[in-house]
Amino acid sequence: MPTNIIVVGDAALGWAGVGPSLEAVGHTIGRADDLGSALDRALPDPGAVVLLCLRQPDPSVFPALEHHAVAPVVALLGQPELAGVLDLLRAGAAEVVGYPQELDLLPTAVERVFQRWALRPARLAGPLDDDEVERFGELIGASRPMRQLMALARRIAPTDASVLITGETGTGKELVARGIHQHSRRGEGPFIAVNCAAIPETLLESELFGHTRGSFTGASAARAGLLVRARGGTLFLDEIGDMPLPLQAKLLRVLEDHRVRPVGSDEELRTDFRLVAATHQDLEQAVQDGRFREDLFYRLDIARVAIPPLRERGPDVMALARLFLAQASDRLQRPVLGMSRRAALRLAEYPWPGNARELRNCMERAAMMAEGELVELADLPDRIAGYAPEHVLVAGSTPDTLVSMAEVERRYIRRVLTAVGGHRGRAAQILGFDRKTLYRKLRAMGGGD
Ligand SMILES: Nc1ncnc2c1ncn2[C@@H]1O[C@H](COP(=O)(O)OP(=O)(O)OP(=O)(O)O)[C@@H](O)[C@H]1O
Ligand SMILES: [Mg+2]
Known part of the structure; x- marks a missing residue:
């Protein structure tokens, strides 16, 4: 694949041999005065590779290498002793080629770096390509567990079976539910989301089942319940572990006979919805503790989608960071293209107790704070920057x-x-x-x- 190569460094070093050998395989060659400006030019260009020519190992290039992690750098090194090579690699060079001994390897090194950089999930800037991430609805994932989870969700989606989604706060349970709805036969129907933990117990029943006029104080008009309004679509019951026991019994009855009796009414209405439920609680434990009905649990737990916490999903952190950064910079109209390697390292180390939601908030703030095109360590919230x-x-x-x-x-x-x-x-x-x-x-x- 032709690449835009930006050459920087000791001009005398192999220029005569280097340029033509790369041009011969279709690359275009440009020059820059120093590594910083070479990286700046490569930053917005997904087809760029920086070629850094060094007569000998030179620590003065490390800050620039470490700082910009958004463009691939191949180093051509005149004294390729192991220590110098490792230092360059640690600082962020993608490949080190010995000069002149390995000059014939340079074109393949450039090609390899370009391919790897273009494909690698932890690339730190720019839009995500389809070969970097898997998508399911609005959900993205690069890690093996997320790819497996999306494959499972695709199989479950068209079946109409009840689904139970589990996962810590902020792991994307609602996005999974929406994705399943979209990929189901009911995708054109309504998607009704109810957070059982956010609605006071007394209101939850009339919200779900509806009520007749005057059936309780404040019920000035009859109202159809969400169980009826979800007809033909999907009902998403979030935090189902918080549903009061008496309502659990009533819900179970609706699931068995597809009939809803509004509060204060003698009449039953027919309904037909697919139930997707989510919880951050351990429902098996809740069943043992008598807080959740066992029969309802088994009725729900026909298909289970368990979302692992973000800290166990390696490459998802960088993929999501890029997605959230791009979304935030669009929204804020700030052209923030990527993050410095230091900032990226910190994101990769941080354990993300609030999962994807915490990461989204972090990147939103970072996009706001960033002064240039890159998010720096100091632009991250203190608890993360200081972690x-x-x-x-x-x-x-x-x-x-x-x-x-x-x-x-x-x-x-x-x-x-x-x-x-x-x-x-x-x-x-x-x-x-x-x-x-x-x-x-x-x-x-x-x-x-
Ligand atoms: N894999 C993902 N791809 C894209 N966006 C994601 C992903 N996971 C989470 N998000 C985003 O992170 C935020 C939190 O996700 P969501 O609300 O689905 O989490 P949740 O598990 O329902 O959280 P809670 O338990 O607090 O209700 C949302 O803005 C969502 O869009
Ligand atoms: Mg949620």
């Missing part, structure tokens, strides 16, 4: 902030992977694992594919 997993390792930690070795390892693996732009071979090298071991660990973390 430092390394601190849990040092003296002075309290028992509450200490984590297990396994968690330390997971965090460090994520950190290294982000630093090397998702390149697993390089990550394995730095971590001292063989590739198989790294793949196994990634699969266990939910980031493998």
